[in-house]
Amino acid sequence: ETGVTQTPRHLVMGMTNKKSLKCEQHLGHNAMYWYKQSAKKPLELMFVYSLEERVENNSVPSRFSPECPNSSHLFLHLHTLQPEDSALYLCASSRQGTDTQYFGPGTRLTVL
Amino acid sequence: AQSVTQLDSHVSVSEGTPVLLRCNYSSSYSPSLFWYVQHPNKGLQLLLKYTSAATLVKGINGFEAEFKKSETSFHLTKPSAHMSDAAEYFCVVSDTGGGSQGNLIFGKGTKLSVKP
Numbered sequence: 001e002t003g004v005t006q007t008p009r010h011l012v013m014g015m016t017n018k019k020s021l022k023c024e025q026h027l028g029h030n031a032m033y034w035y036k037q038s039a040k041k042p043l044e045l046m047f048v049y050s051l052e053e054r055v056e057n058n059s060v061p062s063r064f065s066p067e068c069p070n071s072s073h074l075f076l077h078l079h080t081l082q083p084e085d086s087a088l089y090l091c092a093s094s095r096q097g098t099d100t101q102y103f104g105p106g107t108r109l110t111v112l
Numbered sequence: 113a114q115s116v117t118q119l120d121s122h123v124s125v126s127e128g129t130p131v132l133l134r135c136n137y138s139s140s141y142s143p144s145l146f147w148y149v150q151h152p153n154k155g156l157q158l159l160l161k162y163t164s165a166a167t168l169v170k171g172i173n174g175f176e177a178e179f180k181k182s183e184t185s186f187h188l189t190k191p192s193a194h195m196s197d198a199a200e201y202f203c204v205v206s207d208t209g210g211g212s213q214g215n216l217i218f219g220k221g222t223k224l225s226v227k228p
Contacts, residue, residue, distance in 0.1 A: 004155075043202070043218040056215070090155055099144050099206040101216060103156040 003027040004104035006091050012110045013081065021076040021107045023091030030096045032074040034066060037088040037106070049074060050096050081111045114139045116205045118219035126227045131175075131190040133222045135203030138184065144206035145186045146216070147177055151199045159201075162186060173197070198226045 003026045013019050025032065034046040048056035049068040063085075065077040074091055088108050092101040119134040137143060142164055148156040160171025167179045177188045186203060203219040 006155075042220050043216075045215055048215070092156075099216070100146070100158065100161055102158065103148075105155040108153070 004091060004093055004102055006089075006104040006107050008107060009105065010108045010110075012112065013078070014112050015081060015083070017081075018077070018079040020078065021089055021091075021109075023074040023076075023104055025072055025074075025091075025093040025102070025104075027093060027102060028095075029093040029102075030071040031094045032068060032071075033092040033094075033101060034074065034076050035090040035092065037090055039087075043090070047076075078109075081109075083111050085109065086111045114143065114205045114207045114217050116145075116203050116217055116219040118201075118203050118222050120222050121220065122223045122225070124225040124227065125193045127195055128192050131188070131193045131197065131224065133188040133201050133203075133224065135186045135188065135219060136184050137186060137203070137205045139205060145177075145179065146204040146206075147171065147175070147186075147188050148202045148204060149199050150202065150221075156202065159188070193224075193226045195226050195228065198224055200224070 005024050007022045031050045033048050036044045036046055045058050046060045047066045052068050063080050067075040088106045090106045091104040094101045115138045117136045125131055145162040147159040149159050150156050159175050160169045160177055162169045162179045170176045175190045177186050179186050200221045200223045202221050204216045207215045207217055
């Protein structure tokens with residue numbers, strides 16, 4: 001859609017599972033972001049990476065673990081999640097030094 | 113601190129009639145302001161962005177927004193609604209001024225319904 005892809009689009013996992021969400025941007029950007037979108041809540045920023053270094057972690061529980069191996073890829077590793085972690089997880093990217101972000105389609109996560 | 117308030121959680125219009133989605137912001141300096149749209153089960157798509165170059169900003173799909181400093185508003189409008197406009201719309205302010213990299217502060221969203 002916008003040069004930012006996310007896989008998988010849907011994920012159902014049990015509380016004891018370990019899974020990973022993947023984000024890839026094809027826009028030549030060098031800053032990437034993870035957001036959580038829950039029903040009836042504003043979008044919540046989780047992590048920010050700029051030039052492959054984490055620059056912000058908004059008090060996210062350690063059961064969420066981000067990884068940014070290069071400027072085009074961003075992962076979110078999940079383990080021992082809770083049912084309240086069920087949400088749409090959105091990835092975004094931007095050019096470093098600018099504030100316009102471009103979003104992927106999201107991964108709809110359901111934790112049973 | 114920057115913040116944004118979307119005054120209506122839900123707006124319903126008839127096809128072919130004007131759309132008005134209201135947004136007020138709070139910012140310590142000249143803000144960057146955005147409108148994003150999210151169709152069901154999709155990610156967020158950038159509609160338009162204000163960066164102080166012009167107070168009336170034209171976006172995609174016939175939408176535009178006017179920056180009014182005196183009213184601290186950035187309302188989104190469209191002259192004639194189309195069925196495909198049904199979606200959720202988010203007003204967003206950047207927490208730094210001047211377009212430099214910063215975090216985006218999202219409003220709670222306005223769900224737009226379009227009746228045939």
